[in-house]
Amino acid sequence: MKVLVAVKRVVDFNVKIRVKADGTGVETANVKMSMNPFDEIGVEEAVRLKEAGKATEVIAISLGLPQVQETIRTALAMGADRGIFVQTNVELQPLAVAKLMKAVVDKEKPEICILGKQAIDDDANQTGQMLSALLGWSQGCFASKLVINGDGTANVTREVDGGLETVTLKLPLVLTTDLRLNEPRYASLPNIMKAKKKPIETLTPEQLGVDPAPRLKTLKVGEPPKRKSGVKVKSVAELVDKLRNEAKVI
Amino acid sequence: MRVLLLAEHDNAALKPATLNAVTAAREIGGELVLLVAGQDCRSAAEAAAAVPGVTKVLLADDALYAHRLAENLAKLVVQLSGDYTHLIAPATSSGKNVMPRVAALLDVAQISEINAVVSPDTFIRTIYAGNALATVQSGERIKVITVRMTGFDAAPSTGGSAAIEAVNAAGDAGLSRFVGQELSKNERPELTSARIVVSGGRGMQSGDNFKLLEAVADKLGAAVGASRAAVDAGFVPNDYQVGQTGKVVAPDLYIAVGISGAIQHLAGMKDSKVIVAINKDEDAPIFQVADYGLVADLFQAVPELTKELSK
Numbered sequence: 001m002k003v004l005v006a007v008k009r010v011v012d013f014n015v016k017i018r019v020k021a022d023g024t025g026v027e028t029a030n031v032k033m034s035m036n037p038f039d040e041i042g043v044e045e046a047v048r049l050k051e052a053g054k055a056t057e058v059i060a061i062s063l064g065l066p067q068v069q070e071t072i073r074t075a076l077a078m079g080a081d082r083g084i085f086v087q088t089n090v091e092l093q094p095l096a097v098a099k100l101m102k103a104v105v106d107k108e109k110p111e112i113c114i115l116g117k118q119a120i121d122d123d124a125n126q127t128g129q130m131l132s133a134l135l136g137w138s139q140g141c142f143a144s145k146l147v148i149n150g151d152g153t154a155n156v157t158r159e160v161d162g163g164l165e166t167v168t169l170k171l172p173l174v175l176t177t178d179l180r181l182n183e184p185r186y187a188s189l190p191n192i193m194k195a196k197k198k199p200i201e202t203l204t205p206e207q208l209g210v211d212p213a214p215r216l217k218t219l220k221v222g223e224p225p226k227r228k229s230g231v232k233v234k235s236v237a238e239l240v241d242k243l244r245n246e247a248k249v250i
Numbered sequence: 251m252r253v254l255l256l257a258e259h260d261n262a263a264l265k266p267a268t269l270n271a272v273t274a275a276r277e278i279g280g281e282l283v284l285l286v287a288g289q290d291c292r293s294a295a296e297a298a299a300a301v302p303g304v305t306k307v308l309l310a311d312d313a314l315y316a317h318r319l320a321e322n323l324a325k326l327v328v329q330l331s332g333d334y335t336h337l338i339a340p341a342t343s344s345g346k347n348v349m350p351r352v353a354a355l356l357d358v359a360q361i362s363e364i365n366a367v368v369s370p371d372t373f374i375r376t377i378y379a380g381n382a383l384a385t386v387q388s389g390e391r392i393k394v395i396t397v398r399m400t401g402f403d404a405a406p407s408t409g410g411s412a413a414i415e416a417v418n419a420a421g422d423a424g425l426s427r428f429v430g431q432e433l434s435k436n437e438r439p440e441l442t443s444a445r446i447v448v449s450g451g452r453g454m455q456s457g458d459n460f461k462l463l464e465a466v467a468d469k470l471g472a473a474v475g476a477s478r479a480a481v482d483a484g485f486v487p488n489d490y491q492v493g494q495t496g497k498v499v500a501p502d503l504y505i506a507v508g509i510s511g512a513i514q515h516l517a518g519m520k521d522s523k524v525i526v527a528i529n530k531d532e533d534a535p536i537f538q539v540a541d542y543g544l545v546a547d548l549f550q551a552v553p554e555l556t557k558e559l560s561k
């Protein structure tokens with residue numbers, strides 16, 4: 001059983017982003033970039049499936065500019081076997097990523113695709129569901145547990161608004177990771193060295209027969225309204241007095 | 251414009267998020283049809299029919315929809331999508347699960363978690379954990395949208411009298427089956443619609459210590475929330491998490507206790523009307539968004555707060 005795991009290169013979660021003055025987007029030049037944290041969890045899950053003898057091969061895929069190959073290398077250093085890089089300088093939106101990934105799935109025939117629940121840059125939370133729809137597969141989104149059953153199904157525990165929900169899904173399936181699925185490992189130095197020799201195949205949207213053009217137009221990116229700074233209170237009594245008599249919220 | 255809104259409900263009643271989504275739909279304008287899909291959910295459909303501005307309610311009452319499995323629900327929405335210009339759902343975990351599947355099946359883009367309607371094809375949403383606001387225009391023939399509750403007031407729930415029309419189930423996709431659920435039990439208001447929220451972070455040190463916050467919440471009729479760190483540490487269940495990748499809340503009063511104020515947490519609560527922070531570190535970033543900050547050890551301050559509130 002092959003596992004395909006998506007890894008997106010995003011602005012590191014610790015960076016406080018800046019909106020560009022001309023309103024066209026967010027400053028990404030000279031900003032620390034990392035693998036989307038949910039995708040680290042995805043790679044970890046895929047590698048654990050291989051270590052448990054359930055998966056035979058783990059393929060990491062990333063789409064975008066040549067720099068995303070660094071993110072694929074990180075996945076390889078964590079234990080993925082090989083990489084696929086879909087090269088395009090078109091602004092990729094979730095539907096296009098899903099279509100490109102579907103074309104790769106048609107070629108590679110994995111049994112499980114693992115994506116992050118959401119990319120922390122666009123905060124879209126769409127791509128996994130869309131891929132699953134295009135493939136006509138089942139979807140286990142916001143997963144906190146994956147158990148492969150022997151009978152061509154898997155049980156997925158999902159984080160939902162009220163708590164947790166478990167579903168039985170028919171394989172092949174698309175999984176999207178939530179924060180509690182696992183704790184991703186750090187790549188060791190020897191594994192980072194080994195990863196340099198692992199192969200990365202480059203494909204283009206043309207080769208995959210997919211038009212990746214964006215469907216949504218971003219007219220403007222602006223700053224959110226700033227909160228005005230508040231005051232420090234000296235005691236609990238003062239706090240309660242302010243809440244009652246100044247803010248009038250209790 | 252014809253808007254189809256996938257209602258969130260528990261078969262008996264509408265979930266509050268549905269009413270916020272109704273407000274968004276009414277800002278888009280035109281005809282507004284609510285789809286109530288579930289099992290034995292006629293009373294939820296009746297509640298939907300009573301919402302002013304709703305022109306019609308579609309009722310899909312079938313065991314297939316008992317647990318809102320994405321594969322089956324998306325199939326139903328696509329089957330009904332016909333000549334609607336907009337397909338909308340509240341951005342609950344269910345809406346987020348189902349709607350992108352619907353969008354892909356229709357070969358259209360989705361606009362996630364809108365905060366504002368600029369025009370029927372243009373919307374505002376946050377990106378980068380709420381640190382930027384994007385104005386997004388869609389030229390798609392059908393606009394698939396999820397609605398962030400905090401961007402819209404709840405619509406009134408009574409006064410309307412729309413007709414209820416039963417619709418056929420769309421068949422079983424045969425891909426998924428519900429096994430079970432572990433829902434956190436509490437008598438408190440729902441986190442995302444509560445007027446007051448009291449949240450605890452890593453500073454709480456244990457799940458047991460959350461009792462201190464529950465005592466405050468009981469006094470205030472508040473919901474209890476948490477940071478990711480508190481959830482990861484197992485102090486409280488996952489559905490307590492407030493933030494970029496948890497729940498987004500904007501209550502009248504948000505009290506953050508032992509929470510440092512990471513951007514991912516702020517993304518989920520910084521639109522609250524009044525923010526209180528209790529933290530022993532006077533440099534904690536949470537104080538930068540707090541209207542009232544108290545630098546104190548929470549193990550002293552929180553019990554004192556409970557006492558003060560009883561006065």
Ligand SMILES: Cc1cc2nc3c(=O)[nH]c(=O)nc-3n(C[C@H](O)[C@H](O)[C@H](O)COP(=O)(O)OP(=O)(O)OC[C@H]3O[C@@H](n4cnc5c(N)ncnc54)[C@H](O)[C@@H]3O)c2cc1C
Nearest residue numbers: 451452453477478479493494495496508510514515530548
């Ligand atoms: C992909 C991703 C998604 C994330 N999503 C979310 C999310 O949705 N929500 C979220 O909350 N976080 C999220 N995070 C995590 C976030 O980055 C922070 O790690 C987290 O919010 C920290 O939680 P905390 O403030 O409870 O813990 P800490 O940062 O450890 O802060 C604990 C605070 O408690 C104070 N404290 C300790 N003891 C006491 C005491 N006795 N009295 C008073 N104060 C005390 C300390 O001074 C400190 O400020 C996400 C991170 C990533 C990478």
Ligand SMILES: Nc1ncnc2c1ncn2[C@@H]1O[C@H](COP(=O)(O)O)[C@@H](O)[C@H]1O
Nearest residue numbers: 006007063115116118119124125126127
């Ligand atoms: N350009 C990309 N390259 C690789 N994976 C991606 C890309 N875009 C999205 N994904 C995957 O889709 C998930 C969800 O992204 P989104 O739907 O944009 O929030 C991410 O966590 C990734 O796993």
